[in-house]
Amino acid sequence: MANIKTLYGSDKLREAYPKVNENFNNLNADINVLRTRVNTIITTPIDGEAAAQELVDARDGESSLGERLERDLQVVESHLADLVTDSDGVHGLKIEQGIWTPYFFGNTTPGTPTYTVQNGYYYKINRLVFISGSITISAVGGMTGTLLLGGLPFAVSGNQAIGGISIGYKNTVNNYHFGFMPNTSRLQGYNGIDVVDSSEIPSNLSIQFTGVYLTN
Amino acid sequence: MVEKIIIDMLNQDSVSIKKQKYIVVDGQEYAVGEPWRRAYINSEKGREQVQTEVPEPYLSAIMTVWGDTPTVTE
Numbered sequence: 001m002a003n004i005k006t007l008y009g010s011d012k013l014r015e016a017y018p019k020v021n022e023n024f025n026n027l028n029a030d031i032n033v034l035r036t037r038v039n040t041i042i043t044t045p046i047d048g049e050a051a052a053q054e055l056v057d058a059r060d061g062e063s064s065l066g067e068r069l070e071r072d073l074q075v076v077e078s079h080l081a082d083l084v085t086d087s088d089g090v091h092g093l094k095i096e097q098g099i100w101t102p103y104f105f106g107n108t109t110p111g112t113p114t115y116t117v118q119n120g121y122y123y124k125i126n127r128l129v130f131i132s133g134s135i136t137i138s139a140v141g142g143m144t145g146t147l148l149l150g151g152l153p154f155a156v157s158g159n160q161a162i163g164g165i166s167i168g169y170k171n172t173v174n175n176y177h178f179g180f181m182p183n184t185s186r187l188q189g190y191n192g193i194d195v196v197d198s199s200e201i202p203s204n205l206s207i208q209f210t211g212v213y214l215t216n
Numbered sequence: 217m218v219e220k221i222i223i224d225m226l227n228q229d230s231v232s233i234k235k236q237k238y239i240v241v242d243g244q245e246y247a248v249g250e251p252w253r254r255a256y257i258n259s260e261k262g263r264e265q266v267q268t269e270v271p272e273p274y275l276s277a278i279m280t281v282w283g284d285t286p287t288v289t290e
Contacts, residue, residue, distance in 0.1 A: 098234075098251035122253065153253035155230035183229065183288050185255035185262070215255075216225065 097123045100153040102133040104205075106198035108145025113137045117206065122153045127214050129154050131165075136206035143198035147189035149178050154215035158183040165211030172202050180213045187211075217248065221274050229287050230257050231278050233270060259288040 003026055005019040055065070062068040100120040104113050120133035131152070162179040165187065170176055176196060178187035189196035222234040236251045256266040256278075263286060266278060 096251070098253055100253055152255050154225065154232050155255045155257060158229075181290070184257050184259070184290055185230070186290075216227070216230070 093126065095123075095125050097121070098153065100131070100133070100151055102135050102149055102151045104135065104137065104143065104198065104201075105148050105150055106143030106145040107148055109142060111141040111143030111198070113141040113143060114139040120151070120153075124154065124215070127157070127216070128212065129215050130210070130212050132208075132210045134206075134208045136204070138204060140199065140201060140203050143201075145198060147196040147198035147201060148186050149189065150186040152185040152187075152213075155185050156180045156182055157214040157216050159214070163211070163213055165209040167207050167209045169206070169208040171204065171206045174202075176207070178209070178211075180211070221271070223274055223277055224253075225255075226278060226281055228258060228281060228283070230255055230262075231266070231281075232256075233274070257288050257290065258282045259286045259290040261290060262286070262288070 004023050007016050007019055011019070058065055059068050062071060098121070100122050101118060102120045103115070103118065105111060114137055115135065116138050117134050117136035120131060122132075123130045129152075135149075159182070162182065164177055164179050167177060174196075175192050177190050179190065180187050189198075189201075217237055217239055219235055219237050222236065223231060224234050225232045232253055232255045234251050234253050237248045238245045239248050240246075254269070256262050256270070263279075263282070267275060270278065
């Protein structure tokens with residue numbers, strides 16, 4: 001509190017002016033103290049018991065804020081995006097990628113086609129399976145009956161409609177397309193609206209495709 | 217290099233066989249390359265295929281769950 005010197009009616013001007021100046025100086029000093037205090041309150045909104053409680057809460061069971069921050073850092077690092085490939089999954093999101101081997105076969109006689117290209121990749125996110133594949137044959141190998149494409153990495157769900165694959169490349173003018181068969185691990189070949197007879201396909205048939213389906 | 221066969225998603229109607237190669241360094245196994253998978257269906261043809269392509273003891277484990285008769289008609 002400022003020490004205000006009292007002015008009296010009997011004070012002469014040369015006595016009063018120093019008192020006035022001194023009073024203003026004291027007031028200025030007090031205002032500066034208040035300003036500092038206000039700034040402190042703004043930047044540190046609470047003190048005393050409440051501040052201590054807030055500190056305890058922030059530690060969240062750790063002995064210091066530093067240990068709490070270290071614990072949080074470890075939690076964050078254990079959930080980095082590149083760890084979503086963990087076999088156990090992260091946050092219930094199970095992702096797996098790998099390879100599969102597509103193959104043609106006939107529904108009546110599977111046959112033994114000769115392959116010059118035969119590879120596939122899959123990417124599975126929970127029940128959703130994305131596949132891509134490339135097949136080129138050099139001999140039909142005695143296949144008869146409806147042309148089928150087998151070897152899918154996961155069974156096709158029985159609860160989905162017949163989805164299709166997208167053929168990005170084929171070396172035939174035939175309007176070939178393939179549909180996922182529910183409750184199986186294969187696709188059925190179509191030429192327009194008719195199924196494809198595996199004995200009539202080009203002996204050098206080559207297709208490259210992608211597709212998405214649901215598994216169980 | 218060792219290859220492990222894993223029976224995955226086995227139920228009465230289907231199974232997905234997963235094969236993964238591993239190398240062992242200082243007693244610790246490390247996966248090499250990507251896993252390979254093929255699904256088999258408990259149908260007449262699927263049962264024939266699984267018996268041709270899946271070795272024991274995995275085959276017996278699958279057939280124990282699938283039983284004696286196919287559950288899926290393809």
